[in-house]
Amino acid sequence: MKKTLTYLAISTLVVTSILPVSQHVSAEGVGSLNQKINELKEEKSDISQQKNSITNKANETAEKIEKNKEKQEEVTSEINQIDNQLEVTQNKVAAKETEIAATESEIKKTETEIKDTEEDIVALKEEIKKVKERIEEREELLKNRLRAIQKSGGDLSYFEVLMGASSFGDFINRATAVNKIMDQDKEIMESQKKDKESLESNQKELEDKQASLEANREGLVSKKASLETQKQELSNLQASLNQQLSSKQSLKSELKEEEQHLEEYKISMEEERRVLANQQAIIDKAIQDAKKEKERVEQLAKEQSSANNGTSTTPSTSTGGSSSFIRPTSGYISSHFGSRSLGYHYGLDFAAGAGTPIYAVADGVVTRSEYSSSYGNVVYIYHASLNKTTVYAHMVSRPSVSYGQSVSQGTQIGGVGNTGNSFGNHLHFEVHNGGWSYHGGINPLPFLP
Numbered sequence: 001m002k003k004t005l006t007y008l009a010i011s012t013l014v015v016t017s018i019l020p021v022s023q024h025v026s027a028e029g030v031g032s033l034n035q036k037i038n039e040l041k042e043e044k045s046d047i048s049q050q051k052n053s054i055t056n057k058a059n060e061t062a063e064k065i066e067k068n069k070e071k072q073e074e075v076t077s078e079i080n081q082i083d084n085q086l087e088v089t090q091n092k093v094a095a096k097e098t099e100i101a102a103t104e105s106e107i108k109k110t111e112t113e114i115k116d117t118e119e120d121i122v123a124l125k126e127e128i129k130k131v132k133e134r135i136e137e138r139e140e141l142l143k144n145r146l147r148a149i150q151k152s153g154g155d156l157s158y159f160e161v162l163m164g165a166s167s168f169g170d171f172i173n174r175a176t177a178v179n180k181i182m183d184q185d186k187e188i189m190e191s192q193k194k195d196k197e198s199l200e201s202n203q204k205e206l207e208d209k210q211a212s213l214e215a216n217r218e219g220l221v222s223k224k225a226s227l228e229t230q231k232q233e234l235s236n237l238q239a240s241l242n243q244q245l246s247s248k249q250s251l252k253s254e255l256k257e258e259e260q261h262l263e264e265y266k267i268s269m270e271e272e273r274r275v276l277a278n279q280q281a282i283i284d285k286a287i288q289d290a291k292k293e294k295e296r297v298e299q300l301a302k303e304q305s306s307a308n309n310g311t312s313t314t315p316s317t318s319t320g321g322s323s324s325f326i327r328p329t330s331g332y333i334s335s336h337f338g339s340r341s342l343g344y345h346y347g348l349d350f351a352a353g354a355g356t357p358i359y360a361v362a363d364g365v366v367t368r369s370e371y372s373s374s375y376g377n378v379v380y381i382y383h384a385s386l387n388k389t390t391v392y393a394h395m396v397s398r399p400s401v402s403y404g405q406s407v408s409q410g411t412q413i414g415g416v417g418n419t420g421n422s423f424g425n426h427l428h429f430e431v432h433n434g435g436w437s438y439h440g441g442i443n444p445l446p447f448l449p
């Protein structure tokens with residue numbers, strides 16, 4: 001019975017639920033048809049309102065998504081800016097480190113020079129001391145010689161030299177020799193004094209050099225300290241930029257997550273809207289069919305009244321059709337409707353083996369038959385006479401009914417499975433007032449036998 005949504009399907013569905021099976025026509029039949037048409041019109045207007053509200057929600061969601069994306073772009077450009085700042089700062093820190101290292105090696109070099117100079121000064125002082133001692137020795141020697149010449153009778157070495165002359169010529173020679181010795185002594189002393197002066201001036205130079213090296217070292221040390229401070233400031237900036245970056249990045253991932261939720265919500269709104277549009281089309285057909293049926297009944301009544309005033313049998317007052325459901329499958333109820341640890345459960349779960357038959361719980365028209373990532377292989381059936389939609393999810397394979405097809409109560413529509421967001425073979429069964437709506441399921445239990 002693969003009939004697409006046809007005149008006959010709807011006409012059967014609507015009319016059988018209103019008209020008792022009777023060949024006799026009565027005013028009551030027309031009245032109930034009028035009533036049914038009005039009810040269908042009301043349903044249609046309800047659905048229009050629902051559709052409008054969903055359209056508004058979808059539009060609001062689309063706006064939210066737009067704003068979310070704008071914000072994501074903003075945050076991304078902020079992240080890029082911070083990244084650039086970080087790179088610049090990292091380069092600056094590296095440059096400071098290089099400068100500090102260069103300054104440190106200059107300080108070491110200067111300290112080595114200072115040490116060398118100090119050693120030079122010590123050596124010079126030692127030399128100066130020795131020269132001084134030699135000068136003193138010479139002076140002492142010279143004084144002794146002079147004393148020998150000036151005095152007679154004491155230490156007579158020079159005198160003896162002179163007196164021991166054999167002739168005047170010899171005396172002159174000896175006197176000249178004595179003078180020469182004395183002159184040489186004086187010269188040696190003079191040159192020693194000059195040496196001493198030169199060494200002292202060297203020492204002065206070295207001491208000046210040392211003082212200037214010390215000053216240089218002081219300058220380098222304070223330069224290094226200021227570089228360290230600058231480096232510390234840059235490191236602080238770097239740390240604060242890293243913190244900003246990580247907070248922006250977590251904001252970005254929050255926004256991304258929000259966007260995904262909004263997209264999911266938007267898709268569910270679109271789905272809901274599609275289901276409502278299908279339902280509206282079904283009701284439109286039903287109204288048309290009911291109107292045609294009414295015309296036919298009225299025509300029949302005219303013909304009958306003109307033919308004879310025959311007795312009319314009382315029509316059955318039964319409303320016909322099923323007012324309650326049959327069980328959609330065998331198996332036991334493994335999860336009831338309502339809140340549970342995994343969040344609110346909008347349906348009823350029947351645990352059963354894979355392939356266990358699933359049946360339409362009442363007469364209706366298939367408004368959805370396909371695969372969805374959450375429901376898996378799923379069928380929606382709209383029961384116009386009850387204005388309810390039933391959902392059969394996680395079917396083992398593609399359903400055996402298709403969109404637009406009319407089904408009778410008890411028709412097998414598929415088998416129990418574990419497709420979509422499911423953990424174990426089960427039928428997830430939902431009941432909705434009117435069309436399917438996102439998280440709009442009501443407790444199916446009261447409708448089941």
Ligand SMILES: [Zn+2]
Pocket residue numbers: 335345347348349427428429
């Ligand atoms: Zn479930």
